[in-house]
Amino acid sequence: MLLLGIDVGTSSIKVSVVDAETQKAVVSAQYPETESQIKSLKPGWAEQSPEMWWEHVQQAILKANASGAYQPRDIGSIGIAYQMHGLVVVDRGQNVLRDSIIWCDSRAVEIGNNAFRKIGEERSLSRLLNSPGNFTASKLAWVKENEPELFSRIDKVMLPGDFIAMRLTGEATISASALSEGILWDFQDDTISKDVLECYGFSSELFPPVKPVFAEHGYVTEAIAAKLSLRAGIPVTYKSGDQPNNALSLNVLQPGEVAATAGTSGVIYGVSDKLTYDPQSRVNTFAHVNYAGEQKRVGVLLCINGTGILNRWVRNNMAPGVSYKTIDSQGKEVPVGADGLRILPFGNGAERMLNNKLIGAHLLNVDFNLHTQAHIFRAEQEGIAFAFRYGLDIMRENGMNPSVIRAGKANLFQSPLFCEAFVNSTNVPVELYDNDGSVGAAIGAGIGVKAFASESEAFTNQRAIQLIEPGMSGVYEEIYQDWKTLLLRKLAE
Known part of the structure; x- marks a missing residue:
């Protein structure tokens, strides 16, 4: 079929x-x-x-x-x-x-x-x-x-x-x-x-x-x-x-399994069998695709509005005509931490994980004698990764502690620079899959029409294509804490 x-x-x-x-x-x-x-x-x-x-x-x-x-x-x-x-x-x-x-x-x-x-x-x-x-x-x-x-x-x-x-x-x-x-x-x-x-x-x-x-x-x-x-x-x-x-x-259907995306917005989505909620509603809980009857499967969702859209904005306005691959390779030539340059990627509407505050995006600590276009390329991808870490810590407060995160090798997860910053900022390995939203919708249609004997049978041919593990978590932790201090300062203004 x-x-x-x-x-x-x-x-x-x-x-x-x-x-x-x-x-x-x-x-x-x-x-x-x-x-x-x-x-x-x-x-x-x-x-x-x-x-x-x-x-x-x-x-x-x-x-x-x-x-x-x-x-x-x-x-x-x-x-x-x-x-x-x-x-x-x-x-x-x-x-x-x-x-x-x-x-x-x-x-x-x-x-x-x-x-x-x-x-x-x-x-x-x-x-x-x-x-x-x-x-x-x-x-x-x-x-x-x-x-x-x-x-x-x-x-x-x-x-x-x-x-x-x-x-x-x-x-x-x-x-x-x-x-x-x-x-x-x-x-x-x-x-x-x-x-x-x-x-x-x-x-x-x-x-x-x-x-x-x-x-x-x-x-x-x-x-x-x-x-x-x-x-x-x-x-x-x-x-x-x-x-x-x-x-x-990504075959994330059972409690404890976690998925991520980094397109226009950035998302971490974990499945739970408990009707859980964040007291401040900074992360949100929705009925998962297999929520039904006695099977209470819910998805706990962290959404960051300003992720891939920042990456696109930087390319369109600071490097028009330059490929994302070139941006990535130039950014990797700059030391981790971008020599102190920091970017807060919150320029795409109110952010739920920031209590629905609209603080805008910020380019901070610019040194005209030191920082180059390549520094901006690294700082923006690190800033996005740090936003994920900040949100994941909120999910951890609410009982979601992933041992591995599954993601499709698409959008920012195609970038070695971003993947390095993500796994080392969160200190969680990432499994990458050759997945796609429209393919997932087709598989869902197959489950709905009973083309498969069970949900698990729909993924018998799925294999991870890459595993990325942390190796510089200590280095990134120090930089993240500096980034977080700048964020908290903006939130207090």
């Missing part, structure tokens, strides 16, 4: 067609080749058009089809991964009412903080496992408060992956995992949170029917099938946020 995986990223859409028997991609395609626009109408705001995602999904599928590597009509199931926390609202005709307020938008921070106090901090943490914070429910509350006429026309609220599934099938569904990432799921009652609905004045009818992550979420319509050369009636059998999906793609 062939499985189609769709990954709705912030920068682009990627699709993969996977052979269920080998668990390998037959072909992968990305659209567009350049990074998609994020609209920022005001400081701290971030929006994207859902219809842009849908157009790009179609173009990516057609691009994969054009490879001639498979017969599109042989695809038996579809899985979708997507950027988490985005708000999509449609009317009764399934027309999009406004651009999506996406994950790195900071406008709803105070709305969420007020809800935290109104619901009660202890009740919020024990039932929602999070503060309402700057998540999807609070973004919807912002729309209700600031765009009341538009809010009155909303028929259904969903996450980005739910929207793409709806465009494929004509049906709207949602999962406990998706609702939990919007801080709309009551983990004690296993239902949509009445506390959040009452606090924000939402009707439960705004939300589509709730189904498991691995379930039939609709079937490809004849019109869409004809447009994309697919077979009508293909089921969508998996939908997941990108970080739970990344964990799935």
Whole structure:
């Protein structure tokens, strides 16, 4: 059986067609080749058009089809991964009412903080496992408060992956995992949170029917099938946020297993069987892809908004036309610690691990007679690694102590300089895999359609391609402590 995986990223859409028997991609395609626009109408705001995602999904599928590597009509199931926390609202005709307020938008921070106090901090943490914070429910509350006429026309609220599934099938569904990432799921009652609905004045009818992550979420319509050369009636059998999906793609499904990514944002995601929460909600707990019934599998997520986006910003503004590989090699020529140059990588919205503070990015201790472009290249990657260490220490406070971290060899984890800084800053080995979000979504579709006898069978052919172990932890520890002192100084301002 062939499985189609769709990954709705912030920068682009990627699709993969996977052979269920080998668990390998037959072909992968990305659209567009350049990074998609994020609209920022005001400081701290971030929006994207859902219809842009849908157009790009179609173009990516057609691009994969054009490879001639498979017969599109042989695809038996579809899985979708997507950027988490985005708000999509449609009317009764399934027309999009406004651009999506996406994950790195900071406008709803105070709305969420007020809800935290109104619901009660202890009740919020024990039932929602999070503060309402700057998540999807609070973004919807912002729309209700600031765009009341538009809010009155909303028929259904969903996450980005739910929207793409709806465009494929004509049906709207949602999962406990998706609702939990919007801080709309009551983990004690296993239902949509009445506390959040009452606090924000939402009707439960705004939300589509709730189904498991691995379930039939609709079937490809004849019109869409004809447009994309697919077979009508293909089921969508998996939908997941990108970080739970990344964990799935790395076979991180059981308590104690940990995954990481370092793309536009940086994430460490660990699985637990305890309904745990951080008292300050600096790291967040969501229902994992295999959360169901008595099996309480949750994902504890550290998210750092300002990671790969800093790496891209440095290249675009300080070394236009220079490859990431060249940036990496030049940075490695500079001593560890970049001769005192420090970078705080927090320039992409409010950071949850910093108590939702918006401190911006900072280039510190610049010496015009000493520091060069290469120093900036090293300092920015070390600064990102130190941000991971700072967040991992918060996870350790909450009982997550990984002995190894699994990551795909992609984005910053392709950089030897970053990998060196990451393992030595955290003092945790990293296993690298040849994984991909769209491949993970396809594997998820296979689990959902029961192409595999079990979840574990879906990963029988998976092998680590590289193990990176700490070797200079003492050297990095001293530099990290200096970086942390500068961070705490900024937070105190």
